[in-house]
Amino acid sequence: MSDIKDNSAASSDMEPTLTKRSLLDTLEIDVRLLGMLAAFLAIVVIFTIWTGGVFIRPRNIFNITVQTVPVAIMACGMVFVIVMRHIDLSVGSLLATCSAVMAMMQAYWLPSLFGLEYGNPFILILTILIGLTVGTTMGAATGWLVGYQLIPSFIVTLGGLFIWRNVNWFATNGQSVSLRDPNLLMFGGTEGVLGATASYSVGIAASIAAVYVIFASRKNKLSHGFVVKPMWAEGALTAIIVGTIMLFVHWLSLYEIPKGKLRRMFEARGEVVPEGYTAVHGLPISVLILILVAVVMTVVASKTRFGRYIFATGGNPDSADLSGINTRWLTVKVFALMGFLCALAALIAQARLQSHGNDIGMLEELRVIAAAVIGGTALAGGVGTIYGAVLGALIMQSLQSGMAMVGVDTPFQNIVVGLVLITAVWVDIIYRKRMGITK
């Protein structure tokens, strides 16, 4: 004790930073995540004020989340690809080909081949299964060329960008294909929502799961005698997480289904809307899928061997090889997963547009890479998080929606997104220099 007091004069100007850091350390909060959340909140606040509150309305929040889903889903896969020191420039074209295959399946091939009626559940199931298989296979092919044939991923996927964009064109003759199968529309957003009761149930279930995971991990750490967060910190963090989940669900459940649409929905069933009847949107199925993907990918990244090997390989490919990791096969798996997620994004993108258009997914690869990078994924490999990528996609979409609402022209919207990308990485570099983090 006396030693510390003796040195207090020398270290007094150091103390404020020390206590600040130690508070963050106690809470075990990722400073980058905090920065991204602050940026996101700033965007929300600025546009809410600028639009006189329209930006924050349930309807707009609903739209932004739904529009974010395809890019965010692919960004989750892109994190793994970039962490492995690779890149995938073909995801937009991959999405287009998967979308083309699924659109042709449901509109022409399956009905004519098996004589199925539109709306038959088999069309839904087969279309999805075939779409996901095609995406996974295309991704695996990329992975084989990169992992086993050692062609740089930049080249393979740049070629893939041309190839799959035009396979899509060839498959549909360049024509738009509308989604004839009504079931497929449920992945689009407004056509597939859970309603109030189911949304709140999902919110409560998610909250319980979050609480369980936090305290199970705490118990496991305690059983090995490690230092854990103080109980108040653990409780506060848990409260913030649960609060965010429930607020989000509640907000989307405030978005009512318009009267005209309700009438059409009842008419389709040959009924009349009862007097005073209202219904709300709640959680869209597509957003639920994104949340599931993000949770599963986070578990994969941090808690499975597969994820551990991806990060180890990104950090040092030679050390991974010498540790007995089959890095070639790992490359195939990572690109196959990327392809799978492209197919999933295609299913959601075409359902939202209610048709497959020839230009679907055009330039999406750049937005996906930008989302991952804004979210803190380092192109040098080895570093990246799933939540960062999802947040990156959300930040980009919020910016674009907000700017569109206040009347910023499209060219300026894209200029701003470009500037945000560069600034995000710049700030990160400055931060790491200050903190003395070398990698």
Place this chain on the structure above:
Amino acid sequence: MSNEGKTPLVEMRDISIAFGGIKAVDHVTVDLYPGEVVGLLGHNGAGKTTLIKCLSGAYHKDAGEIHVNGERAEINNPRDARDYNIETIYQTLALSDNLDAASNLFLGRELMRNGLVDDAKMEAETRKIMGRLNPNFKKFNDPVSALSGGQRQSVAIARAVYFDAKILIMDEPTAALGPHETQMVADLIQELKAQGIGIFLIDHDIHNVMQLCDRANVMKNGKLVGTVNVNEVTDDDILGMIILGKKPEHLAA
């Protein structure tokens, strides 16, 4: 010699490997007995590391046989080597800089719990072994890029020692270390030796070799110049072998 009649732990017979037209290792035979430290000496590019990488599974030999405990062993990749309890500490340390000490220590052999990696258990085990090897080591939650050279070295050593190695390959284990840490590695080698582990030690420092090794193999230009018992030769004899590529005359008989 005390090894007479015993089965060698490792025998590398007539090993050859070439890269392009260059014979990096040219018909080299070496062996290693339990509880023995065998040095590998030679200039840079003499083929020491290449030879040893055939044993650790990083390279695939073109010709020759490897025997472990008298039985022929097929080592085609690092996993095979680990299955024979052959552990390697590479000169480059082979650490993934972005991962913490525990993740590196257990890389490729993670401890699992309900199908998921058990980080807490791995950290606890890492704390245990580090407490033994390097009690000053405290940075368990930082990526290893944040560690000093000596701390990184102790992670690499811990990884080799933790998994019950029978055969240990150390490629310049003290190259990046200060005197205190070098002494720590020397003590560790004595301790492992006493446990009956066989150690191949690649080192540039003749003084280290004379102090730690029982026998020394000298290589030059991919060929084995000769194998000597360290207590029968002087520093100058070994230097002569390294530089001239010839066995000293009083031993050549």
